[in-house]
Amino acid sequence: MLKPGTDYTVEVNPRIPERLARLRELADNLWYSWDRPSRTLFARLHPGLWDAVGHNPKAFLKRVDEDRLNEAAEDHIFLGSYKRVLSAYDTYHGEPLRLQMPIGLKPGDLVAYFCAEFGFHESFPIYSGGLGILAGDHCKAAADMRLPFVAVGLLYRQGYFSQRIDNDGNQVATYTDSDFEDLPIDPAQRADGSEIHVHVEMPGRLVAVKVWQAKVGLNKLYLLDTDLPENSPEDRYITHQLYGGDKQTRIQQEIVLGVGGIRALEALGIKPTTYHINEGHAAFLVLERTRALVSDGLPFRAALEAVAASTVFTTHTPVPAGHDHFAEDMIWSYFAACCNELNISREEFLGLGGAGHGNDFNMTKLALHGSRHHNGVSRIHGDVSSRICGDIWPQVTPDESPMDYITNGVHVASFLAQEWQDLFDTKLGYEWRRRYCDPEFFVKVETIPDHEFWAVHQGLKAQMLHALRSRVTQQHLRNHGSMAHLDRMLKHANPLDPNVLVIGFARRFATYKRATLLFENMDWLRAITGDANRPVLFVFAGKAHPADRPGQELIRRIHEISRLPEFEGKLLMVEGYDLGFSRRLVAGVDVWLNNPIYPLEASGTSGMKAGMNGVLNLSVTDGWWDEGYDGSNGWAIKPAPEYYDDVRRNKEDSRDLYELLQDQVIPMYYRRNELGFSPEWVRMAKRSIATLLPQFNSTRMVMEYVNKFYIPASRQARRFAENDYAAARILADWKARVRQAWGGVGIRRIDAPVKRIPFGEAMHIQVAMNLNGLKPEDVRVELLVGRASRNGKENDRKVFQLRATECHGHECQFGLDLTPELCGKLVYRIRAYPYHELLTHPFETGLMVWV
Ligand SMILES: *Cc1c(COP(=O)(O)O)cnc(C)c1O
Numbered sequence: 001m002l003k004p005g006t007d008y009t010v011e012v013n014p015r016i017p018e019r020l021a022r023l024r025e026l027a028d029n030l031w032y033s034w035d036r037p038s039r040t041l042f043a044r045l046h047p048g049l050w051d052a053v054g055h056n057p058k059a060f061l062k063r064v065d066e067d068r069l070n071e072a073a074e075d076h077i078f079l080g081s082y083k084r085v086l087s088a089y090d091t092y093h094g095e096p097l098r099l100q101m102p103i104g105l106k107p108g109d110l111v112a113y114f115c116a117e118f119g120f121h122e123s124f125p126i127y128s129g130g131l132g133i134l135a136g137d138h139c140k141a142a143a144d145m146r147l148p149f150v151a152v153g154l155l156y157r158q159g160y161f162s163q164r165i166d167n168d169g170n171q172v173a174t175y176t177d178s179d180f181e182d183l184p185i186d187p188a189q190r191a192d193g194s195e196i197h198v199h200v201e202m203p204g205r206l207v208a209v210k211v212w213q214a215k216v217g218l219n220k221l222y223l224l225d226t227d228l229p230e231n232s233p234e235d236r237y238i239t240h241q242l243y244g245g246d247k248q249t250r251i252q253q254e255i256v257l258g259v260g261g262i263r264a265l266e267a268l269g270i271k272p273t274t275y276h277i278n279e280g281h282a283a284f285l286v287l288e289r290t291r292a293l294v295s296d297g298l299p300f301r302a303a304l305e306a307v308a309a310s311t312v313f314t315t316h317t318p319v320p321a322g323h324d325h326f327a328e329d330m331i332w333s334y335f336a337a338c339c340n341e342l343n344i345s346r347e348e349f350l351g352l353g354g355a356g357h358g359n360d361f362n363m364t365k366l367a368l369h370g371s372r373h374h375n376g377v378s379r380i381h382g383d384v385s386s387r388i389c390g391d392i393w394p395q396v397t398p399d400e401s402p403m404d405y406i407t408n409g410v411h412v413a414s415f416l417a418q419e420w421q422d423l424f425d426t427k428l429g430y431e432w433r434r435r436y437c438d439p440e441f442f443v444k445v446e447t448i449p450d451h452e453f454w455a456v457h458q459g460l461k462a463q464m465l466h467a468l469r470s471r472v473t474q475q476h477l478r479n480h481g482s483m484a485h486l487d488r489m490l491k492h493a494n495p496l497d498p499n500v501l502v503i504g505f506a507r508r509f510a511t512y513k514r515a516t517l518l519f520e521n522m523d524w525l526r527a528i529t530g531d532a533n534r535p536v537l538f539v540f541a542g543k544a545h546p547a548d549r550p551g552q553e554l555i556r557r558i559h560e561i562s563r564l565p566e567f568e569g570k571l572l573m574v575e576g577y578d579l580g581f582s583r584r585l586v587a588g589v590d591v592w593l594n595n596p597i598y599p600l601e602a603s604g605t606s607g608m609k610a611g612m613n614g615v616l617n618l619s620v621t622d623g624w625w626d627e628g629y630d631g632s633n634g635w636a637i638k639p640a641p642e643y644y645d646d647v648r649r650n651k652e653d654s655r656d657l658y659e660l661l662q663d664q665v666i667p668m669y670y671r672r673n674e675l676g677f678s679p680e681w682v683r684m685a686k687r688s689i690a691t692l693l694p695q696f697n698s699t700r701m702v703m704e705y706v707n708k709f710y711i712p713a714s715r716q717a718r719r720f721a722e723n724d725y726a727a728a729r730i731l732a733d734w735k736a737r738v739r740q741a742w743g744g745v746g747i748r749r750i751d752a753p754v755k756r757i758p759f760g761e762a763m764h765i766q767v768a769m770n771l772n773g774l775k776p777e778d779v780r781v782e783l784l785v786g787r788a789s790r791n792g793k794e795n796d797r798k799v800f801q802l803r804a805t806e807c808h809g810h811e812c813q814f815g816l817d818l819t820p821e822l823c824g825k826l827v828y829r830i831r832a833y834p835y836h837e838l839l840t841h842p843f844e845t846g847l848m849v850w851v
Contacts, residue, residue, distance in 0.1 A: 014066035056123035125159030143217030169559025258284025280363030286370025310717035393846030409701035464588020598639030744772035
């Protein structure tokens with residue numbers, strides 16, 4: 001019913017007492033997103049309001065009662081906690097600690113990290129899922145280790161959607177506008193206090209972009225926003241929703257991120273030495289940086305060399321269809337002018353994204369052409385990416401391709417429950433927080449007495465069950481369900497009796513994650529869950545992208561099964577998965593289930609969060625789990641071979657899953673001792689923490705980025721820029737010369753191969769190369785020798801270089817005296833590839849010839 005008259009709203013803000021003035025500072029730094037005591041400080045002022053404002057400190061401070069603040073300012077207990085939190089805050093931001101300093105970077109080195117989403121905390125909704133949370137964790141770890149680092153992203157007015165699930169299991173997506181006043185951000189300002197706005201070109205117009213900043217410890221995250229009065233209504237919408245809108249919206253967002261992001265840094269006077277493109281969305285930064293160098297007078301190819309040598313690209317997608325791409329006409333309508341400024345042909349421009357001849361412009365290809373440091377996010381994903389991206393290096397085999405891998409990690413302070421942190425403080429010594437990456441230190445977890453260990457787990461489980469009940473209740477009553485039915489649904493979710501085996505499955509509902517694999521054989525599942533003495537509760541949660549119909553169908557199906565009488569109380573499909581609920585689940589269930597189709601889980605990170613909380617992984621050995629599983633720290637589902645069809649793979653993988661549940665997981669959980677827990681289970685849970693925490697934390701991950709990429713990229717950046725980019729010009733000219741000549745380059749063997757030699761004797765190898773105008777120092781000729789093995793691969797491979805001996809015209813000879821160090825049957829091969837000492841990776845040209 002409509003009310004007469006107009007509603008006006010006014011928010012009445014409290015004055016914060018002087019004694020508590022620094023609460024504002026705490027609310028304004030994302031430090032709170034990984035420091036639970038500081039969040040608890042707010043919650044204790046008013047638990048109800050804290051929940052009502054979605055655990056958002058800044059919104060909380062604007063709405064809490066002034067009387068309540070005045071009271072707290074006079075309360076010694078509250079002041080004590082307040083001072084403890086501030087002391088921790090000041091220590092964190094104070095003197096850098098010796099062990100935290102990344103070594104190897106030079107003064108002035110700075111990493112700029114670009115991503116389309118960042119997940120710090122549930123109260124800051126500019127993330128959708130794994131990618132964003134990984135980016136948030138990367139920033140947090142960089143802040144922890146005092147890495148010179150800035151991050152760049154987009155400020156979405158609505159962020160990602162909130163999810164409800166209706167009575168029929170349909171996902172209902174709702175978007176709400178964020179009030180930027182409530183977010184931990186401020187407009188970025190120049191020294192004179194003026195706001196920073198930059199502009200990006202769109203067809204026929206300029207779009208204004210406002211730059212905001214958030215504090216991440218001592219580092220900054222810059223966020224870009226087009227919702228400005230000077231923009232047209234359509235342009236104001238560009239940064240409206242994360243992954244919303246159509247292809248046009250997507251390309252515009254990516255232009256704002258890549259092009260606008262570079263201009264924002266420029267306007268701020270920030271001069272990074274390394275640029276990190278985290279997933280292809282940000283790849284347009286390559287074009288903007290190159291354009292700037294070309295307009296300073298550098299030839300295009302030299303400019304691209306300089307840009308690429310200082311750029312890192314991380315791909316997260318294991319299927320080509322998942323890579324962002326735009327139709328040729330569309331890309332051209334946005335970039336024709338840029339192409340002109342780059343001073344290259346349309347064909348050459350489109351080639352940067354692999355477009356032309358009917359192919360779309362692909363952001364992954366652009367990122368690969370514009371970077372010399374590339375990686376996937378697990379060992380398996382590195383291999384998969386080498387294959388998918390193989391055509392960038394056409395003559396290099398995928399196992400040697402410049403595509404490397406760095407396995408993801410998660411931020412320990414954010415995801416390890418406070419209760420575990422407290423226990424480790426007393427049982428392992430405070431220094432455990434410095435020794436995140438030391439597996440030998442973490443063996444100490446195994447010395448914690450079983451009952452103390454189990455008590456912490458049970459406490460966290462009770463908290464999770466409590467949160468679960470309130471979520472399910474809210475969802476059920478809103479959907480007009482009955483109280484009687486609610487009791488049946490929640491019969492096993494009892495915080496007072498957390499002795500039912502709880503298995504969690506929560507992640508994005510993308511079809512490849514096979515959320516419904518558990519329901520492949522309903523009779524078997526019924527048998528497994530039918531024993532009243534050994535009950536099992538499955539908890540499902542997660543969002544499907546609003547455009548992903550099949551993903552939403554999975555949610556509906558699970559909801560439907562949860563309503564079948566025989567599964568009542570054994571299966572819950574819970575709405576509204578976000579960071580807050582995720583933290584509870586990964587610390588509070590007993591088992592974390594993950595069963596994607598191999599090899600489509602690039603890494604997966606929720607299982608890492610679970611594993612470090614002593615929650616046991618039951619998972620397909622895909623992504624990170626292939627590296628994490630050691631036979632004693634969880635359970636592995638060995639994936640059926642890739643060449644089986646989907647039906648057969650589902651059948652085989654689900655059989656593995658049922659057998660593990662039936663024969664191992666459930667019996668082990670219920671083999672309890674007189675103290676009420678299973679000693680075997682506790683042993684495995686301790687192994688889980690001891691082996692997984694030191695390996696899969698974000699400090700280890702960022703350290704790897706530093707050593708593998710950030711240090712070399714910064715070094716290359718300096719080297720290439722010296723003397724007006726002399727090195728970049730030399731390398732670009734050399735590559736052009738090599739590319740021209742390579743088609744005519746050939747290699748053949750000219751000695752007579754011997755079949756047998758006595759151990760200790762040398763054999764001579766001689767090859768002749770037609771260098772087609774290249775010089776002998778332009779190539780490297782190598783002999784690869786190894787032991788023949790049954791699967792056709794070489795083991796113990798060694799590489800030897802052949803030296804140039806003589807040249808006549810185009811033909812040069814190269815030779816080597818090889819004394820094998822092994823007896824037995826050896827295999828060797830000979831190859832040549834272009835080589836220059838300025839190359840970042842020896843195979844970056846992608847050119848190679850074999851004898
Ligand atoms: C960790 C996390 C994810 C990513 O989980 P995956 O296992 O990588 O799919 C997604 N959403 C939330 C809220 C998370 O906390």
